[in-house]
Amino acid sequence: MARPPLWQVRSERQIYLSEQDAHQIEDGPALTFTGLIPDLHHFCGWGGGGVRPLWRDPAGNVPNMTGKLLNHLRSVLGLSVSAPDVLAYIAAVTAHPGYTHRFKQELRQPGVRVPITADPTLWNDALTIGHEVLWLHTYGSRVTDPVMTRKRSERAVIERFGIKCLAPVRSLPEQLPERLYYEPDARTLHVGSGAFAPVRQEVIDYTVSGRRVVWRWLNDRTTRPRNKRRSSELDDITPTTWSRDFTLEFLALLSVLTGCLLLHPKQERLLDEICTGPLISTSDLNDAGVLPAPLAATKPPAPSNFSFLTES
Structure with a gap:
């Protein structure tokens, strides 16, 4: 069963990220996404896992990431960067077997770590792929764009x-x-x-x-x-x-699944280019004051304020 704070932030704009953070990932994508409220075993049907919604509120006005992170990405990339952009980037980089295979040794310690490119071209390439990933994972209910053939329906x-x-x-x-x-x-x-x-x-x-x-x-x-x-x-x-x-x-x-499979080669090439190109390191994030994250950002909200849970 999903925890109450996950219900509090449900909306037509919400996207939930699921990961297996208690056991080593064997194969397949490292993260999955859904527009529905995920339960404890959503990631692969067993073993529990973490859930992180995109938004801290049902209206989708307060992102579940710090302003310092978004501002630092904007500064380094020279681009306008939003919370949905960051989620699309994460989806492009991690939601395929190439990530799991490449970081097999690192994933012996459960928890997904995302390489962040400092190249604006690669960032934009990731957004293009990530929007498709999120549209597919949410069965056409999120990240819709009729111009890009991403209509809002499962039938589409x-x-x-x-x-x-x-x-x-x-x-x-x-x-x-x-x-x-x-x-x-x-x-x-x-x-x-x-x-x-x-x-x-x-x-x-x-x-x-x-x-x-x-x-x-x-x-x-x-x-x-x-x-x-x-x-x-x-x-x-x-x-x-x-x-x-x-x-x-x-x-x-x-x-x-067909759509995801067709994206996997593009995702693997993108990951190769990101890992061999300029990266934003943990040291960079520490120096910019992005890390460590404020303690308040990692805690469940009070039940009355319709805020947001960062982890299940």
């Missing part, structure tokens, strides 16, 4: 990648096989009587810290889920039919 995400339900799922599977039935030549994924295409093999294999995303999504929608921990009697309540909403949700999931 589905339509962009052209994945369709070729045959309906007529009944809910009782239990999911360990390996999904997939036709590689036709790029068709079968779910019971249903068929979905075109689906890349990489989409089916996509993992977040060792957890197979597509398999787990389908497994949770069977009448007898495999390998699911029973935490309460509520876990005994399972779906009994495959609904039209399930079909749309599954198409959206396949589309989001």
